[in-house]
Amino acid sequence: MKTRNWAILIGGLLGLATLIGAASLSLSADAQADRAGLKAKFQRPAAIPFPEDDPYSEAKSRLGRTLFFDPVMSGGKTHACATCHNPGLSWGDGLPLAVGQKTLALRAPTLLNVAWTPKLGWDGHFRNLEAVAFGPLTTPANMNITEKELIERLSAIPGYVDAFHEAFGEGDITRREIEMALATFERSIVSGEAPFDRWIKGDKSAISARAKRGFDLFVGKANCAACHSGWAFTDASFHDIGTAKGDDTGRGKLFPTSVELRYAFKTPTLRDVARRAPYMHDGSVPTLEAVIDLYNKGGIDRPSRAEEIKPLGLSAGEKADLIAFLETLTSAPSSVVMPTLPR
Secondary structure (H helix, E strand, O other): OHHHHHHHHHHHHHHHHHHHHHHHHHHHHHHHHHHHHHHHHHOOOOOOOOOOOOOOOHHHHHHHHHHHOOHHHOOOOOOOHHHHOEHHHOOEOOOOOOEOOOEOOOOOOOOOOHHHOOOEOOOOOEOOOOOOOHHHHHOOOOOOOOHHHHHHHHHOOHHHHHHHHHHHOOOOOOHHHHHHHHHHHHHOOOOOOOHHHHHHOOOOOOOOHHHHHHHHHHHOOOOHHHOOOOOOOOOOOEEEOOOOOOOOOEHHHOOOOOOOOOOEEEOOOOOOHHHOOOEOOOOOEOOHHHHHHHHHHOOOOOOOEOOOOOOOOOOHHHHHHHHHHHHOOOOOOOOOOOOOOOO
């Protein structure tokens, strides 16, 4: 009798296991379909967008590259644009806060994929890429050179005069030409193909099973993709994630009556993120693990905090899966040829 009861019990358990297994397989198929649809939203673009009033030309991009790496662009001839936007550091500087003539208030943002960014600066106060250049150039604490002095310097160097003529035609060097040349080069700064890109193109072995689970969390439970969306992993918008304090109000300084924009800062791209520590607008978070812990806690609860920011309840394993996924967004280092500087 006992033997018969055990047989019935074991048979019932096996049947239940079969039902559970079948349900799991069905759910897995549904999840795979959902994942395929989500992956399509992260496809890399086919071409770099250039504005109608500053179209691409090889001569203009070449001139912009030379200006970008030339310390003649700073008052003391000690700093170039590349000082804070170093290609060897994924076009950032690897420091918590940028350093010009002195330490600045914000971290130097990467220039990766700026061609797709409509407003620039951590608070979005630059209306486009052309408008950025003379901000750091003329700020005394940064590159500390006046527009007049810079144009006079460049106009006194025959190699630059020739390069500006090739890019823009005969005539005096102007501020607008400097802005356009730098912006044209900077739009060519695009993140390289990463393991994640190979995966969404069909290479199933390009990323690990842990990273695939991390992707599911990224677009699901953790809801990272609410802000870190699209192929560049940014919505290019501004959100309070519940970390800034005091007078560090970000976009709120531009819109002081807006509750939503108080403490709001630009959503940074996650491309090459594993190589771009420390993190946040003020460089206050040292590692990706610390970033995940911060989001898992949900930040400071206040009226301006983005509604997407809330405690996530991630387990240690889920945090590790997210980290594994984020690491797949980093491309292999590539060589950048330094230009010959005219003198």
